Amino acid sequence: MVRPLIMQNVPNIIFGDKGVNKTTTALFVATLAATGGQTDIDITIETQASYGILDWEVESGLTEYTLARLIKGEAIPFHRPPYLRCHQTLADDIERIADFIQQFKLNLIIIDSLGAAAGSDRFDTAGKAAALRYFEALRQLNITSLTIAQNAKNEDSSSKSIYGSVYYSYYARNVWELRKVSESSNGSSMQCALVQRMGNYSRIPDPIGMVFDYTDTSIAISPIEISMDKLRDRITDEVAILSFLRESGKQS
Numbered sequence: 001m002v003r004p005l006i007m008q009n010v011p012n013i014i015f016g017d018k019g020v021n022k023t024t025t026a027l028f029v030a031t032l033a034a035t036g037g038q039t040d041i042d043i044t045i046e047t048q049a050s051y052g053i054l055d056w057e058v059e060s061g062l063t064e065y066t067l068a069r070l071i072k073g074e075a076i077p078f079h080r081p082p083y084l085r086c087h088q089t090l091a092d093d094i095e096r097i098a099d100f101i102q103q104f105k106l107n108l109i110i111i112d113s114l115g116a117a118a119g120s121d122r123f124d125t126a127g128k129a130a131a132l133r134y135f136e137a138l139r140q141l142n143i144t145s146l147t148i149a150q151n152a153k154n155e156d157s158s159s160k161s162i163y164g165s166v167y168y169s170y171y172a173r174n175v176w177e178l179r180k181v182s183e184s185s186n187g188s189s190m191q192c193a194l195v196q197r198m199g200n201y202s203r204i205p206d207p208i209g210m211v212f213d214y215t216d217t218s219i220a221i222s223p224i225e226i227s228m229d230k231l232r233d234r235i236t237d238e239v240a241i242l243s244f245l246r247e248s249g250k251q252s
Contacts, residue, residue, distance in 0.1 A: 001108065001144055002033050003044040004196065004205045007174040008144050011135065013114070014194075015149035015162045016178035021192060021212055022148045023057075024066055025178060026110050028221060030146065031067070031076040033108065039075075040223045042208050049144070051108035052082035054097060056116035060085060066219070073213070073220035082106065089119035089130075091137040101143060109141075114149035114168065131167035147172070161197075173200045181209075181226060189213050193226045 001008040006029065016022050032039055033049040053063060060083050070076045082104040086093060090111070101109065111117050118134035120127060138145055150163040160177055162168045169175055175198035181191040194208040209226035212219060 001045075001047045001049055002029050003046050004199070004202060005029055005043055005174075005176060005194070005208075006033070006049075006108070006144065006146055007201065008047060010173035010200075011138055011145050011147065011171065012174040012176075013147045013149050013162065013168065013172045014176045014178055015114075015151060015160075017151050017180065020178050020180050021190065021210075022178050023063075023112055024070070024212070024219060025192075025194070025210070026112070026146055026148055027053075027063075027067060028070060028075055030108060030110055031070070031079045031081070034081065035077045035079050037077045039221070041210055041221065042206075042223060049108040050104065050106050051110060052084065052100065052104055052106045053110045053112065054084050054086050054090070054100075054117070055112050056086045057112050069214075069217060069219040070221075073215075073218035075219060075221040086117070089134075089137075090117045091133045092119075094137050094140060098141060101141065106143065108144045108146065111145055111147040114147050115163065117147070118164070118168075127165035128167055131165035131171070135167070135171045151177075169198055172198065174198070187214070191224055191226070 006012050014022050014026060029043065030051040031037065033045050034051050036045065036048055055063060063083060067079065071078050082100070084097065084100045090097065118130045121129040124130070149168065152161045152163045175196070177195045177197050179193050179195060181193050183190045190212045192210050192212065196204050207226050209224040211222045211224050
């Protein structure tokens with residue numbers, strides 16, 4: 001659907017740290033697919049798609065604010081996607097969600113975000129039951145999905161993974177990590193890299209580099225070249241710093 005970020009008819013996941021622009025990226029990519037908009041970012045719209053938002057995180061006004069800022073920053077054309085505020089898990093609310101998909105004739109849904117959409121099973125500390133139930137519900141909906149997920153709290157920055165059961169990685173067919181590479185001192189700009197962590201039907205592509213430039217009213221997105229070597233160097237530095245801090249804490 002959007003090469004290489006959204007594979008058609010399978011579950012796709014973007015995960016990463018809090019505040020790294022996961023939702024903004026999902027809205028940016030999906031809107032380009034819906035409108036046929038142009039971008040210099042290294043992605044290709046293969047199939048135009050009508051998308052809707054299933055939101056467990058915030059109220060509609062905040063999503064509209066993000067879209068308005070992307071439009072103002074000329075990252076996307078004007079667009080107002082169908083929106084559904086969700087409170088129950090995807091599996092428990094599947095009839096209402098299926099009606100929403102049918103009403104607006106959607107072929108792509110953004111799920112924001114995985115933790116609340118999947119829920120938990122208090123009798124299953126590993127979260128396996130909730131994960132399996134989540135993917136069962138997606139199969140029933142029979143629609144391309146882009147799920148936004150959080151990082152597990154791995155101490156080692158080089159081994160980030162999706163928070164929750166390992167089944168989220170096993171059953172998704174296209175998994176991307178959005179990683180912050182650098183940030184301006186005043187917070188007005190952030191460089192990020194999208195790195196594919198799992199792709200069942202394609203070779204692993206090069207990282208996709210993006211620069212987010214912010215004002216109170218706009219978000220502009222432009223490309224930047226980021227090599228795997230640069231990411232590895234940064235990860236190595238992060239691991240060394242964490243190791244130093246842990247050792248310093250033990251000595252003190």
